Amino acid sequence: MTAKPDFSAKGIGKIRNIGIIAHIDAGKTTVTERMLYFSGKIHRLGEVHEGTATMDYMPEEQERGITITSAVTTCYWGQNTINIIDTPGHVDFTIEVERSLRVLDGAIGVFCAVGGVEPQSETVWRQSEHYKVPKLVFINKMDRLGADFEAVLESMRSKLGIRSVPLQIPDGGGEDFSAVYDVIHMKKLVFNQAVNGEEFDAFDLEEADKKIVTPWRERMCDTLSEVDDEFMERYLEDDIDPTYIESVIRKATLALKIVPIFTGSALKNVGVQPLMDGVGKYLPSPLEVPKLAGIDPNTGVKRVIDPVVSGPLQALAFKVLMDAGRKMVLMRIYSGKIQSGETLRNFTQGNTERVAHLFRMHAGRKESIDVAGVGDIIAVAGFKDVRTGDTLSSGNDPIVLEQIELYKPVISMAIEPRNSDESEKLEEVLDKYLQEDPTLKLQTDENTGQIILSGMGELHLEVVLDRLRREYKLDPRAGKPQVVYQEIPGRSAEAEEEFDRLLGDDRHYGFVRLGVEPLDRGAGRDVVFEIDTAQWPAEWMDAIAEGIDDGLQSGVIKGFPVQDIKVRVLEIRRRDGQSSVPGYHMAAAKALKTALGTSSPRLMEPIMDVEISVPDEFVGDVIGLLGSKGARIENMLDRNKLKVVQALSPLRNMFGFSTELRSSTQGRAGFVMKFHSFDVLD
Secondary structure, three states: OOOOOOOOHHHHOOEEEEEEEEOOOOOHHHHHHHHHHHOOOOOOOOOOOOOOOOOOOOHHHHHHOOOOOOEEEEEEEOOEEEEEEEOOOOHHHHHHHHHHHHHOOEEEEEEEOOOEOOHHHHHHHHHHHHOOOOEEEEEEOOOOOOOOHHHHHHHHHHHHOOOEEEOEEEEOOHHHOOEEEEOOOOEEEEEOHHHOOOOEEEEEOOHHHHHHHHHHHHHHHHHHHHHOHHHHHHHHOOOOOHHHHHHHHHHHHHOOOOEEEEEOEOOOOEOHHHHHHHHHHHOOOOOOOOOOEEEOOOOOOEEEOOOOOOOOOEEEEEEEEEEOOEEEEEEEEEEOEEEOOOEEEEOOOOEEEEOOEEEEEEOOEEEEEOEEEOOOEEEEEOOOOOOOOOEEEOOOOOOEEOOOOOOOOOEEEEEEOOOHHHHHHHHHHHHHHHHHOOOOEEEEOOOOOOEEEEEOOHHHHHHHHHHHHHHHOOOOEEOOOEEOOEEEOOOOEEEEEEEEEEEOOEEEEEEEEEEEEEOOOOOOEEEEEOOOHHHOOHHHHHHHHHHHHHHHOOOOOOOOOEOOEEEEEEEEEOOOOOEOHHHHHHHHHHHHHHHHHOOOOEEEEEEEEEEEEEOHHHHHHHHHHHHHOOOEEEEEEEEOOEEEEEEEEEHHHOOOHHHHHHHHOOOOOEEEEEEEEEEEOO
């Protein structure tokens, strides 16, 4: 039963907006599933490996056993309302994590007790650090062979710089794992497997148990003494009790000084309820996080938003999805409240939108609600033009919240409809997918007329094709995935071009001289007018800027976008009665192409971070295989009794690499690849 909305400070103080973040296959979806089950939100346990997990509701997720899209749900635990976002762990879907972290107040990092800190868990942890998100850690899969609690703690310390405070420790590991110790209360928690762990008993420690737990409690208190002077004084006087310890842990967690550690096995229903208690005890409410700042788009002045329901609505659209063909927008509300039927201002797009219906999401299902307020994460139906990152407001003072960072696609695929009937529908459906996923890009090849779909990796594009077939019965012909390149000027160059042509009944003229020069890697594009623009009509200046922008979309080598370039407009000339907007637009585009052609242009390609975990006996095979792909070995280290080989490699050589790696290592190697940078082809 849904609780009635309470928009008082006390009510908002009971909201927890959290994300579950981790490396692929660390068990984060299973953790979420157990949280829903124990809170009564669902009444049957679903399993990822069986394709029945509630949060992996897309057919593609159920088939592949991975999370592809962020799923949102709400459950109630104790007095708290917990809004949960289960995020993907696969690197191709990093933007899903980024968008979720942008609107969360806290997070649970799930680490495998065998794998420890793996590459993608390191990536998402760094992302959460960027947004200053307080976190708890759940060391999962303590029942697995090779589970090593202390090795994971050391891995977190050395790789992530975490000052961990274990509040629970495991009783054994692997097949011997049976319970967890509560370090604060000095209890042994034993979960009743006859009722799926719904019930557990807290036993006093026997002498043998005390010998195990007491050093951990002393370690916890020593760490808290390092971050809290008052605690140190009271600890020295032996004046601490569990309630006081919990208050100090909460204070230090919110200040990002420590990370509380929980442990267990979600699959075996051990340790999840104490973790849920920890969410309420140690993670912040919307009132306890730093106030969000927005920018007035007209003046550039920054304004702080107060998280009060009495103020105007300020909300951020962080995800767009299609529900049975209808557009749904997921929003986080930072101020004010929202009701069905309201008209809101979209200050990012500069238009207005009407709210048709409000929903609370439960993965693929939704529950209609009448009103939502500060701290809520909801879905809105009825918006027409809202996109990811837009700011919605009921106020008249324009404000735009911080934009969500976008990622550049690194791989593309040519697709074409099988017949004319499919053609129009294909473009319409792909446009919907583009609204859902900002990391997808679409363009049409001028020479072949093919649709070029670009994304973050092979799996990313495969999922799009799967969805086309399953959701819309579209089966376009698809080419092999191709690397997305970029073009840069090799040196400075100048060119001038004149456009003088009769178009219809009118003669159009334009003359532009400009220069191009290379910028540092990752600098983007910079267009500078080194003429007195006040002497010329503004529409001519706009036409030149548009001509340059159009020209930068397609370089002179193979038509790839041009990056890391400075374009300087040096001179324009006029001809009375004939100078025109089309004339200057075309002259600027032609001059840019000519300058690029004489600047010794070069192609840049995606360079990938490759990390391979492998037993000692296969290290030579792995290094040889990487060498054959033109990869450069960057580092080798030991982790959890495995050798870890870290390398940089051009993406163009990595197609099919995972298959070759499995073959050469008898399937015993772990492989992760993520985008590192664009760099010049050798």
